[in-house]
Amino acid sequence: MSDSVTQHFAQESVFDVDVEKLAKVYAQAGLNSAGDSQAQQSLMDELNAVVTEVLNKFPDLEKVFASVLVSNDDKLGILDRVFANQLSANSLNFLKVIARHGRLGVLRQIIRNANALWTIRKNQVAVTLEFAHPVEESLQKEMIERLAKKLAAEPLVTVKINPELIGGFVVRTGDRVLDASTRSNLERARQAMIARAVEMIQQRPEQFYQESGA
Amino acid sequence: MKFNSDEIASVIQKEIEQFSTHIDVRDVGRVLEVGDGIAQVYGLSGVMAGEMVEFASGVRGLAFNLEENSVGVIILGDYLNINEGEEVRSTGTLLSVPVGDELLGRVVDPLGNPLDGKGPIVTSKRRPVEVIAAGVSERQPVHEPLQTGIKAIDAMTPIGRGQRELIIGDRKTGKTAIAIDAIINQRDSGVKCFYVAIGQKESTVAGVIERLRETGAMDYTTVIVAGASAPAPLQYVAPYSGTAMAEEYMFNGGHALVVYDDLSKQAVAYRELSLLMRRPPGREAFPGDVFYCHSRLLERSCKLSAALGGGSITSLPIIETLEGEVSAYIPTNVISITDGQIYLQPDLFFAGVKPAMNAGISVSRVGGAAQIKAMKKVAGGLRLDLAAFRELEAFAQLGTELDPATQARLDRGYRMVELLKQGQYRPLNVIDQVLVIFAGTRGYLDKLPTDRVAEWEDKFLKFMSDQKSEIRKELAEKKDLDDALTAKIRAAIDEFNTQFVGVTEHATVTV
Numbered sequence: 001m002s003d004s005v006t007q008h009f010a011q012e013s014v015f016d017v018d019v020e021k022l023a024k025v026y027a028q029a030g031l032n033s034a035g036d037s038q039a040q041q042s043l044m045d046e047l048n049a050v051v052t053e054v055l056n057k058f059p060d061l062e063k064v065f066a067s068v069l070v071s072n073d074d075k076l077g078i079l080d081r082v083f084a085n086q087l088s089a090n091s092l093n094f095l096k097v098i099a100r101h102g103r104l105g106v107l108r109q110i111i112r113n114a115n116a117l118w119t120i121r122k123n124q125v126a127v128t129l130e131f132a133h134p135v136e137e138s139l140q141k142e143m144i145e146r147l148a149k150k151l152a153a154e155p156l157v158t159v160k161i162n163p164e165l166i167g168g169f170v171v172r173t174g175d176r177v178l179d180a181s182t183r184s185n186l187e188r189a190r191q192a193m194i195a196r197a198v199e200m201i202q203q204r205p206e207q208f209y210q211e212s213g214a
Numbered sequence: 215m216k217f218n219s220d221e222i223a224s225v226i227q228k229e230i231e232q233f234s235t236h237i238d239v240r241d242v243g244r245v246l247e248v249g250d251g252i253a254q255v256y257g258l259s260g261v262m263a264g265e266m267v268e269f270a271s272g273v274r275g276l277a278f279n280l281e282e283n284s285v286g287v288i289i290l291g292d293y294l295n296i297n298e299g300e301e302v303r304s305t306g307t308l309l310s311v312p313v314g315d316e317l318l319g320r321v322v323d324p325l326g327n328p329l330d331g332k333g334p335i336v337t338s339k340r341r342p343v344e345v346i347a348a349g350v351s352e353r354q355p356v357h358e359p360l361q362t363g364i365k366a367i368d369a370m371t372p373i374g375r376g377q378r379e380l381i382i383g384d385r386k387t388g389k390t391a392i393a394i395d396a397i398i399n400q401r402d403s404g405v406k407c408f409y410v411a412i413g414q415k416e417s418t419v420a421g422v423i424e425r426l427r428e429t430g431a432m433d434y435t436t437v438i439v440a441g442a443s444a445p446a447p448l449q450y451v452a453p454y455s456g457t458a459m460a461e462e463y464m465f466n467g468g469h470a471l472v473v474y475d476d477l478s479k480q481a482v483a484y485r486e487l488s489l490l491m492r493r494p495p496g497r498e499a500f501p502g503d504v505f506y507c508h509s510r511l512l513e514r515s516c517k518l519s520a521a522l523g524g525g526s527i528t529s530l531p532i533i534e535t536l537e538g539e540v541s542a543y544i545p546t547n548v549i550s551i552t553d554g555q556i557y558l559q560p561d562l563f564f565a566g567v568k569p570a571m572n573a574g575i576s577v578s579r580v581g582g583a584a585q586i587k588a589m590k591k592v593a594g595g596l597r598l599d600l601a602a603f604r605e606l607e608a609f610a611q612l613g614t615e616l617d618p619a620t621q622a623r624l625d626r627g628y629r630m631v632e633l634l635k636q637g638q639y640r641p642l643n644v645i646d647q648v649l650v651i652f653a654g655t656r657g658y659l660d661k662l663p664t665d666r667v668a669e670w671e672d673k674f675l676k677f678m679s680d681q682k683s684e685i686r687k688e689l690a691e692k693k694d695l696d697d698a699l700t701a702k703i704r705a706a707i708d709e710f711n712t713q714f715v716g717v718t719e720h721a722t723v724t725v
Contacts, residue, residue, distance in 0.1 A: 017254065017283045175257040177239070177242050179240065189229075189230065196228075197225050197226060207221055208221045
């Protein structure tokens, strides 16, 4: 799942807050209309397949979807011809509603938001684990277990190796960052040393100067 | 001089010994776009309104707009170093500024960083820039006078400690001059002064600072500068910073005077920010909460109750009008917030009446409570008399025949106008003010040619301090006029008038 999310991101270069807001509305409506959780899962699988198998492979089709020169009726026709035999009625209906509202241009964003929403509904949470160098499998597993307990959700872990951290690790979940890296510790130590030295010099300047002749 | 590296090393060693590692937990977001002093940030879901955020480049900002998907941040610093995609972290603290005696005599920016090249400001005391004003039970009515040293103001629109008195007028009508005179006059009163310059030319501000320095007023004054070239966020924050610095004195039982020069420019900076943040524009394109922007600032000026030490902040906000239009949005707002206004009129200014105060529409809602008793007695009906005189004067210009009573009133009015004229940077002691206004309102100048009133005033004050110092002393002690003292003053004026007229006649004869 998280791999497909990454792929969505890979194709996008612009992040528009207004589009995000819009996409969230469609994503929520699509998921709610699907029915029980099994139906929602199959809707998500199909929608992700639309991105990976169709949009990524045929970028021209996405241009057609986004174009205002192609009428909504034509787009509906394209959807029928391309997806009628491939998708379930539920998924196709969802795409058609999007097309009728003239929002096929933001299909990718809608599916990405639907993925994010579906993750939350499944009580999962995307976590990025950053290490300075590869760590043992057992340690990684233990960390994931602890994170699961702390977050009270199933973590979907992406592991990254970033030598710039020097040592330690960084955990990212949504907007929250738990930073236990040597890099940030060193930076804090540096700031503390500067602040302390400046404070002492300001308080007792005479102690820190000596006559050049002495 | 050489730096002693051993000492530094020992400080650093101590710091390292005490350093403990811990996991740093922070909320982060990413910059979507940046420009014109503001940034849109995606993420930062836990940030609170007004919270400080820190960009990866070290620049600080203030969470200003909390939207569904993004956060609008106003950048307090150099926004040119911030890039798209940069990480932003919330700090969990509010914006604060250094406060205390170390700031007196200094020129600082709205974040409290020194601008005068006199080295760092060494103080560990800080106060939050935005606080909620003291409540009703924490206050008491204004009753102590804050002498501005300007005759027209102290007599007709007296200002009390804890009052907010608006100075309003067109450009170049002497608004700043009144505020500067008021600061200069606080030399012996123990009132600490804060001059907040917002959106002004740096050269103008440098001139003001120089003038304060020359008159010795910088010893008890802090100047907070967000000049015309400063980004809008700093201009917006400047008055709140100045008030925070003044509150340090108020909450410790002291007295402070804050001059906001001027709030119309702050409103314009706030409008700029709000429009960039896409907040809906209202009247004159100002955002709907521009009233709140000024009211929450000016409500912080107050007189605290005796239980809280009885400290006070007096504020003199300045508003610049366009073509005398006092019914524009910002002027009406600030007029309704403050406890009175001093209205400066261009035609009076050009006619040589300085300060160019229009007595008719200038008011002080605190009134006589902010005057010493002696002043209240001599200047009681002065404002209304002067306003009536202005009407009469306009009528007299029609060239109609006037009855003697009206003519006498006009003559008195001309002399009072002359008497209330005052040079810049020459604030007058309240005792001297009482003496000259006594002479004016009691008709002692009625026979004097109007062009000699200023000369009379100078010589009379010199006469009183040289030859009748006991009267001045008695008045300064009593601060009230009883019958005996009134008789003494009358006798002194009569004596001086004989001398003055005698000298004049003698001079005329010799010529």
